[in-house]
Amino acid sequence: MMREKILLKIILITCITVIGIFPLFAANGIATSGGTFLKLPAGARASGMGEAFTAIADDATAVYWNPAGLNLINNISVSLMHSIWFEGMTYDWISGVLPTDLGKFGLGFQYMNYGSILETNVDGLDLGTYYPADYSIYLSYGAELGGVKLGLTAKYITLGVKNYTTKFAGDFGLLAPFEMFGLKARLGMAIHNFGVSSIFVNEKEPLPTTENIGAAVWLTPDWTISAEAVIPFDNVIGFAAGTEFSVKLADNIKISGRTGYYSRSDPDNLTFGAGIKIDNISVDYAFEPFGDLGDTHRFCFNMQF
Numbered sequence: 001m002m003r004e005k006i007l008l009k010i011i012l013i014t015c016i017t018v019i020g021i022f023p024l025f026a027a028n029g030i031a032t033s034g035g036t037f038l039k040l041p042a043g044a045r046a047s048g049m050g051e052a053f054t055a056i057a058d059d060a061t062a063v064y065w066n067p068a069g070l071n072l073i074n075n076i077s078v079s080l081m082h083s084i085w086f087e088g089m090t091y092d093w094i095s096g097v098l099p100t101d102l103g104k105f106g107l108g109f110q111y112m113n114y115g116s117i118l119e120t121n122v123d124g125l126d127l128g129t130y131y132p133a134d135y136s137i138y139l140s141y142g143a144e145l146g147g148v149k150l151g152l153t154a155k156y157i158t159l160g161v162k163n164y165t166t167k168f169a170g171d172f173g174l175l176a177p178f179e180m181f182g183l184k185a186r187l188g189m190a191i192h193n194f195g196v197s198s199i200f201v202n203e204k205e206p207l208p209t210t211e212n213i214g215a216a217v218w219l220t221p222d223w224t225i226s227a228e229a230v231i232p233f234d235n236v237i238g239f240a241a242g243t244e245f246s247v248k249l250a251d252n253i254k255i256s257g258r259t260g261y262y263s264r265s266d267p268d269n270l271t272f273g274a275g276i277k278i279d280n281i282s283v284d285y286a287f288e289p290f291g292d293l294g295d296t297h298r299f300c301f302n303m304q305f
Contacts, residue, residue: 035159035167035207037112037134038193039232042093043081044300047286048273049242050260052226055175055188055216059302063095063108063140066173066190066212067151070104070142073097075280076305086294088115093300095138106153108138134159140171149175155193157207169195169207184218188228209233214240222246239263242271252279258286280304 042064046053053061057069060079076098083091095108114132135158142151153171173190193207214228223245230238242260249255258273275284286298 044284044286044298048258050240050262050271052228052240052242054212054214055186060095060097063106063138067140067153068149068173068175070106071149079302081300083298104142106140111135169193186216189213
């Protein structure tokens with residue numbers, strides 16, 4: 001039975017990884033996708049860890065990072081995030097997870113507000129102000145098969161500046177727990193935003209399909225390290241790594257510190273974060289710089305019932 005479970009894990013991970021990587025090497029993929037707001041991270045905890053969260057995904061933000069992580073959540077959970085971006089932009093995320101006897105269900109809402117933009121004609125005359133925004137609704141489901149945790153997400157996406165277009169896409173993920181040198185560890189994989197291209201202002205734009213493959217190791221119950229490869233369809237391959245260390249101040253109070261590194265085509269990012277958990281409520285903060293564009297600050301509230 002043990003050998004069968006190990007074999008099943010190897011087969012699933014190998015097949016899905018090959019399927020996920022294959023379309024990502026299509027020609028002329030660089031900088032051709034639309035809906036890039038879908039890449040913006042959910043939650044302050046993951047952001048503080050350099051966004052290396054695919055193999056962890058054990059809170060309500062799993063709806064975004066890896067729907068297979070829903071299987072790690074045994075209580076009703078909620079996550080609310082507000083992020084202050086540069087140039088007057090804001091970014092918000094809301095998600096919830098509902099465990100049932102039929103599996104784990106998740107719901108998420110992602111909203112990017114680009115602020116106000118003054119519209120003028122070719123003569124420079126003022127035509128008024130408009131307020132562009134993008135949003136997406138996530139519906140996720142998680143279940144287990146042979147010790148491997150699986151998850152699937154369906155997305156309804158609306159993209160718009162002045163003209164709007166809607167789109168459907170999906171995510172798929174898995175988590176495979178194992179031991180390494182006697183330590184608890186997990187292997188994680190997620191494919192984000194697979195779907196057909198959208199038509200926006202008479203131009204065809206694919207969504208930002210990305211595959212994340214990573215691992216996490218618990219050096220102690222309160223110290224986690226994680227790393228992953230980020231394989232986007234529309235950009236160069238990146239790398240993310242992070243760590244989280246927690247200290248218990250009392251039976252019901254725990255504080256956490258986090259840091260991480262994210263390598264990509266933008267300026268490479270060092271991220272930092274902190275959090276406090278009291279009973280079943282936690283509040284997290286993350287700081288992530290974006291070079292000349294400016295710095296971002298994320299605040300997240302989480303609760304389990």
